[in-house]
Amino acid sequence: MEEDTAIQGREDYGKMQYGCEHYRRRCKIRAPCCNQIFTCRHCHNEAMTSLSDPKDRHEIVRHDIKQVICAVCNEEQQVARVCSNCGVNMGEYFCGICKFYDDDTEKQQFHCEECGICRVGGREKFFHCQKCGSCYSVDLRDNHLCVENSMRSHCPICFEYLFESVKGTTIMKCGHTMHAGCYIEMANQNQYRCPICSKSVLDMSRSWELLDWEISATAMPEEYRHEVWILCNDCNRTCKVFYHILGHKCSSCNSYNTRKIAAPDDQIAAPDDQISAPDDRQ
Numbered sequence: 634m635e636e637d638t639a640i641q642g643r644e645d646y647g648k649m650q651y652g653c654e655h656y657r658r659r660c661k662i663r664a665p666c667c668n669q670i671f672t673c674r675h676c677h678n679e680a681m682t683s684l685s686d687p688k689d690r691h692e693i694v695r696h697d698i699k700q701v702i703c704a705v706c707n708e709e710q711q712v713a714r715v716c717s718n719c720g721v722n723m724g725e726y727f728c729g730i731c732k733f734y735d736d737d738t739e740k741q742q743f744h745c746e747e748c749g750i751c752r753v754g755g756r757e758k759f760f761h762c763q764k765c766g767s768c769y770s771v772d773l774r775d776n777h778l779c780v781e782n783s784m785r786s787h788c789p790i791c792f793e794y795l796f797e798s799v800k801g802t803t804i805m806k807c808g809h810t811m812h813a814g815c816y817i818e819m820a821n822q823n824q825y826r827c828p829i830c831s832k833s834v835l836d837m838s839r840s841w842e843l844l845d846w847e848i849s850a851t852a853m854p855e856e857y858r859h860e861v862w863i864l865c866n867d868c869n870r871t872c873k874v875f876y877h878i879l880g881h882k883c884s885s886c887n888s889y890n891t892r893k894i895a896a897p898d899d900q901i902a903a904p905d906d907q908i909s910a911p912d913d914r915q
Contacts, residue, residue, distance in 0.1 A: 644715065644722040649736050651704040655799075657736040660716075660723035663700040663709065664693050670702060675799070695750070698732040750797065767796060769804070778808035789828035790815035805834040826890060831866040833890045841882075844889050848879050862895035 651659045653672035661672050671677040678692045701723065702709045708718035714727040714734075724734025726742045731751045735742060741755035745768050752759060752768050759768040762777075767784035769777065783804075785796045788811045795802055801813040809829045811819075819828075825835045853876065861876045865883035871894065872884045880889045 643720045646719075646721050647705050648722070648725065652736070656734070658724050658734040659704045659721055659736065660701045660734055661704060662698050662732070663702065665697045665699060666691055666693055674698075695731050695733070701732075701734075748796075765810075773804065777804050778806065780808035780810075783808060783810045786810070788812045788815055790819060807832040807834060826866065831890070833867050833888065837888070837890070841887060841889050844880050845882070848877050848882075851877075851879060853877055861893050863891040864894045866890045866892065 647659050649657045651657070653676050655673050655675045658673070661670050662674065662677070663670050664677050667677075667681065669677070671680070674693045674695050682690050682692060684690050699712060700709055701712055703716040703719060703721065703723060705721045706716065706719040708716060710717045712729065712732050714724065714729075715722055725736045725738050726740075727734055728742075728744050728751050730744060730749075733742075733751050740753040741758075742751050742753050743756040743759075744751045745759075745761055747761040747763070748766075748768055754770075758771055760771055760774050761768050762773075762779065764779035764781055765777075765784055766782040784802070787794055788798070788802075789809070790811055793800070793812070795810055795812070798812065802810050803813040803816045804810050805816070805827050807827045807830050809827050811828075816834075820835060825833055825837055825840075827834050857876055857878075859876055860873045861881070862871055862873055863881045863883070864871050865886060865888055867888040867890050868883060868886040870883065870885045874881050874884065876893075881891045881893065882889055883891050
């Protein structure tokens with residue numbers, strides 16, 4: 634009993650006292666790509682992607698890490714949970730697949746076999762969407778528009794790779810994804826369209842009602858009273874409407890999220906003859 638207590642005490646030594654701004658851990662990693670030592674892969678990537686020579690810039694592949702250095706006794710060794718020299722637990726949470734260590738288990742880390750990487754937030758609170766190719770909150774099960782491999786792309790605002798990002802993400806109504814913080818910033822800047830497909834991602838019904846009122850109250854001069862062809866970004870249909878400087882309303886879905894695509898005399902397929910533009914939604 635006393636021996637078990639001593640072993641436990643030795644394993645817990647230094648818990649939450651070592652690490653970096655990204656993780657609390659009692660080890661450092663040796664990067665196999667450049668043979669340098671860093672506290673975590675984020676520390677490596679931040680340093681190596683900011684090098685002045687673009688040819689030297691690179692990121693680490695987490696699964697390739699083979700050597701770690703104990704932060705307590707400085708012993709370099711193969712990847713393992715417990716230090717082979719001093720016996721401390723180098724990470725309260727340890728994943729041998731991702732070579733990931735973290736003492737802060739309040740994050741509720743778990744490894745997703747389908748994603749192939751570790752996630753945070755608690756396994757019971759997430760599910761893996763096979764179509765989107767990533768883990769989402771259980772609140773989104775059967776409640777989101779799937780876009781194939783939508784998370785294996787870059788945030789359209791900050792361009793960070795979403796699949797491995799430590800920041801929270803959100804799924805827009807169109808099915809595309811971006812960082813939750815970037816989405817909020819976009820909305821604060823009165824940008825209501827998805828940067829990828831241009832569909833409306835906010836409830837614009839009140840704005841469309843205001844545009845209806847403004848357009849009805851603003852008559853266009855006689856020389857501008859002509860029809861133009863427009864394409865609706867929301868329903869992908871084309872229609873012919875009267876030109877107005879304030880906006881053009883789609884006759885199919887009543888959205889003002891449209892763009893002028895042809896002058897009045899240009900000949901294009903009428904709405905009843907057209908086929909809606911294909912997209913990657915289900």
